[in-house]
Amino acid sequence: MKYAEYLRQDALPTLWCPGCLNGVVLASFIRAMRKSKIDRERTVVVSGIGCSGRMSQYLDLFTVHTTHGRALAFATGIKLANPSLNVIVFMGDGDALAIGGNHFIHACRRNIDLTAIVINNRLYGMTGGQAAPTTPEGEITRTSPYGNVERPFDLVKLAISAGATYVARFTAYHVRWLEKSIADAIMHKGFSVIEVVTGCPTHQKKKPADILEFLKSNFKRSDASFEEIRPSDIGVFKKEIRPEFCEKVWGLIL
Amino acid sequence: MKKKELLQGNEAAVRGALNAGCNFFAGYPITPSSEIVHGMARLLPKFGGVFVQMEDEIASISAAIGASMVGAIAMTATSGPGFSLMQESIGYAAMTESPLVIINVMRAGPSTGIPTAPSQGDVMQARYGSHGDYPIIVLAPASVGDMYRLTIDAFKLAFEYSSPVVVLSDEVVGHMRESVSLPPLGEKVECKGKVKNLFERKHRTGLAHLENGLPTTDLGEYRRLIERLFSKFDDLKPGVKFEGQKDAEVVLISYGSSYRLSKSAAKLLLRNGISTGVLKLETLFPFPEGEVRKFSKSAELVIVPEMNRGQLVKEVERVCCCRVKGVSYYGSLILPEELAKIVEVLL
Ligand SMILES: Cc1ncc(C[n+]2csc(CCOP(=O)(O)OP(=O)(O)O)c2C)c(N)n1
Numbered sequence: 001m002k003y004a005e006y007l008r009q010d011a012l013p014t015l016w017c018p019g020c021l022n023g024v025v026l027a028s029f030i031r032a033m034r035k036s037k038i039d040r041e042r043t044v045v046v047s048g049i050g051c052s053g054r055m056s057q058y059l060d061l062f063t064v065h066t067t068h069g070r071a072l073a074f075a076t077g078i079k080l081a082n083p084s085l086n087v088i089v090f091m092g093d094g095d096a097l098a099i100g101g102n103h104f105i106h107a108c109r110r111n112i113d114l115t116a117i118v119i120n121n122r123l124y125g126m127t128g129g130q131a132a133p134t135t136p137e138g139e140i141t142r143t144s145p146y147g148n149v150e151r152p153f154d155l156v157k158l159a160i161s162a163g164a165t166y167v168a169r170f171t172a173y174h175v176r177w178l179e180k181s182i183a184d185a186i187m188h189k190g191f192s193v194i195e196v197v198t199g200c201p202t203h204q205k206k207k208p209a210d211i212l213e214f215l216k217s218n219f220k221r222s223d224a225s226f227e228e229i230r231p232s233d234i235g236v237f238k239k240e241i242r243p244e245f246c247e248k249v250w251g252l253i254l
Numbered sequence: 255m256k257k258k259e260l261l262q263g264n265e266a267a268v269r270g271a272l273n274a275g276c277n278f279f280a281g282y283p284i285t286p287s288s289e290i291v292h293g294m295a296r297l298l299p300k301f302g303g304v305f306v307q308m309e310d311e312i313a314s315i316s317a318a319i320g321a322s323m324v325g326a327i328a329m330t331a332t333s334g335p336g337f338s339l340m341q342e343s344i345g346y347a348a349m350t351e352s353p354l355v356i357i358n359v360m361r362a363g364p365s366t367g368i369p370t371a372p373s374q375g376d377v378m379q380a381r382y383g384s385h386g387d388y389p390i391i392v393l394a395p396a397s398v399g400d401m402y403r404l405t406i407d408a409f410k411l412a413f414e415y416s417s418p419v420v421v422l423s424d425e426v427v428g429h430m431r432e433s434v435s436l437p438p439l440g441e442k443v444e445c446k447g448k449v450k451n452l453f454e455r456k457h458r459t460g461l462a463h464l465e466n467g468l469p470t471t472d473l474g475e476y477r478r479l480i481e482r483l484f485s486k487f488d489d490l491k492p493g494v495k496f497e498g499q500k501d502a503e504v505v506l507i508s509y510g511s512s513y514r515l516s517k518s519a520a521k522l523l524l525r526n527g528i529s530t531g532v533l534k535l536e537t538l539f540p541f542p543e544g545e546v547r548k549f550s551k552s553a554e555l556v557i558v559p560e561m562n563r564g565q566l567v568k569e570v571e572r573v574c575c576c577r578v579k580g581v582s583y584y585g586s587l588i589l590p591e592e593l594a595k596i597v598e599v600l601l
Contacts, residue, residue, distance in 0.1 A: 008457075008468075010466065010468060011468050044324070044452065046320075056457065057457055057459065057468060057469065062452050062453060062456060062457075063456070063457045063458070064320070064323060064452065064457075064458045064459075065457070065458065065459035065460065065461065065469075066316065066320075066346070066460070067316070067342055067343060067346050067460060070312060070313070070316040070343070073308065073312065073313035073314075073316035073317050073320070074316045074317065074319060074320035074323075075320060076306070076308070076313070076316075076317045076320065077278070077280060077306075077316065077317030077318055077319065077320025077321035077322075077323075077326075077328070078320040078321065078323060078324050080278070080304050080306055080317070080321065081277075081278050081304060081320070081321035081324050081325070081326035081328075082324045082325070082326075085324065102309055102310065102313075103309065103313055106308075106309040106313070249304055249305075249306065250304070252299040253299045253302055253303070253304070254299060254300055254302075
């Protein structure tokens with residue numbers, strides 16, 4: 001497998017810390033791109049701000065690195081203006097669910113044909129390991145020094161409730177499933193969300209191998225119904241065809 | 255054939271945008287700019303364009319920039335509070351050199367203020383609202399006709415300079431109806447310049463970046479980028495209009511709805527034997543320093559009437575050597591008689 005043809009050599013090496021799992025997500029995405037056989041010249045990758053937001057600059061595709069939390073709003077403009085493009089959006093969990101939470105639920109509601117890949121390391125990586133809306137209760141971070149008192153979001157349940165038509169969760173350990181899911185999501189017509197659970201060796205002060213071990217032993221494949229989905233379930237939880245937003249908007253044009 | 259019509263400023267902006275070829279509008283309703291949103295929603299699909307009502311102003315401007323990056327002729331419209339929300343992305347558009355038109359129909363503030371009262375309180379926000387150093391073009395229409403003409407100019411400039419352009423209107427101009435003869439809807443004006451869209455640039459980022467689009471933290475490169483962004487506007491010819499006596503004793507410098515007040519006041523002053531000139535600024539930024547200096551060179555007194563606490567007057571003070579006085583009023587224009595009286599007292 002040649003990753004090089006999808007990477008911008010002039011942008012390497014990445015700024016990610018040693019052992020960062022963002023590289024695993026990047027590699028899975030590249031394999032998925034090849035698998036899906038979508039036209040590379042018609043693919044735009046949009047990202048937000050954060051460690052995960054740097055995904056776009058390493059890819060040898062048309063790429064846009066936007067502002068914090070607004071990647072989906074930018075992507076909505078790109079896709080609406082030119083629906084023939086394949087638009088893939090990379091966001092961090094803080095990016096997608098805190099500052100960008102509003103855009104996230106509205107993108108789900110509209111069912112616009114975008115693929116949103118949310119890298120969930122359960123904290124804010126780039127700014128130094130603060131609590132995120134996905135940080136488990138009780139967890140100690142820079143901004144929850146006495147243990148996190150907030151209840152975390154379940155990204156999958158949120159996306160399904162808000163109306164996304166393809167919703168999946170995998171981890172950076174389960175890369176084969178992840179890669180297949182990304183390929184499926186890219187081909188899916190409608191708003192697709194893939195949560196990729198990772199970790200942060202730097203701020204969680206864990207060895208990358210221990211993070212992978214944790215992901216391996218805690219996350220279990222499941223086809224639970226909506227009510228039964230647990231945060232440690234991985235799999236594809238929703239796949240549905242519903243009228244797509246761009247088609248409706250372009251349908252108004254005479 | 256142009257025929258006379260009774261048109262509102264906001265409606266004229268819609269016509270200007272459509273005739274300029276605008277084919278993407280993302281917005282969120284807010285008084286007193288909503289008529290622009292309504293007009294675009296109704297007319298864009300008929301002209302082959304896309305209208306989308308986003309979830310807020312941050313999303314609206316972001317979507318418009320995204321559309322612009324893939325070649326759309328994009329616009330958004332708002333008023334004060336929404337304009338504040340857009341600021342981060344205005345800086346982003348300047349940094350990524352994304353052509354885009356933003357109409358701000360100013361209302362009385364701060365905060366939610368009086369939604370239906372006019373104001374010119376966003377002048378400095380239009381210029382300096384986003385963080386960091388960046389240049390921007392700001393145009394100020396004073397009439398329904400101006401709303402049409404300057405909206406078209408805004409698109410032309412946005413493409414010529416690959417930059418966001420703000421049309422800074424106010425409630426008086428936006429809501430006022432005037433009898434005008436404008437080119438009919440659908441009479442296209444060519445204004446698509448050479449824009450480097452995403453397909454030529456490959457990577458776009460709001461980070462300091464090199465020519466190839468990749469981020470850099472090299473201070474020399476950063477300096478070069480900022481210098482280049484500013485120097486793009488060196489050849490921009492600002493829109494100004496001077497009326498009245500040359501070498502006038504008193505020069506009224508104004509923009510937007512205050513310009514109309516100045517014109518009427520100037521007439522009264524002339525009648526009272528005071529030689530008066532009126533300089534109308536259609537381009538507020540880059541600030542037309544040369545023109546302001548030129549037309550006020552031999553004046554004894556320069557007056558800047560503004561519907562705010564005194565904003566543009568500071569720019570005027572900076573470049574004029576004579577006495578400069580601001581005249582402030584809030585929430586509505588004052589009567590020309592009052593302005594004339596103030597000028598006479600100050601003289
Ligand atoms: C408007 C704004 N607020 C805050 C920041 C600072 N900031 C940069 S990245 C980030 C959070 C990053 O966390 P996440 O989105 O989870 O991504 P990660 O770095 O973990 O991949 C924050 C708060 C910013 N750049 N812009």
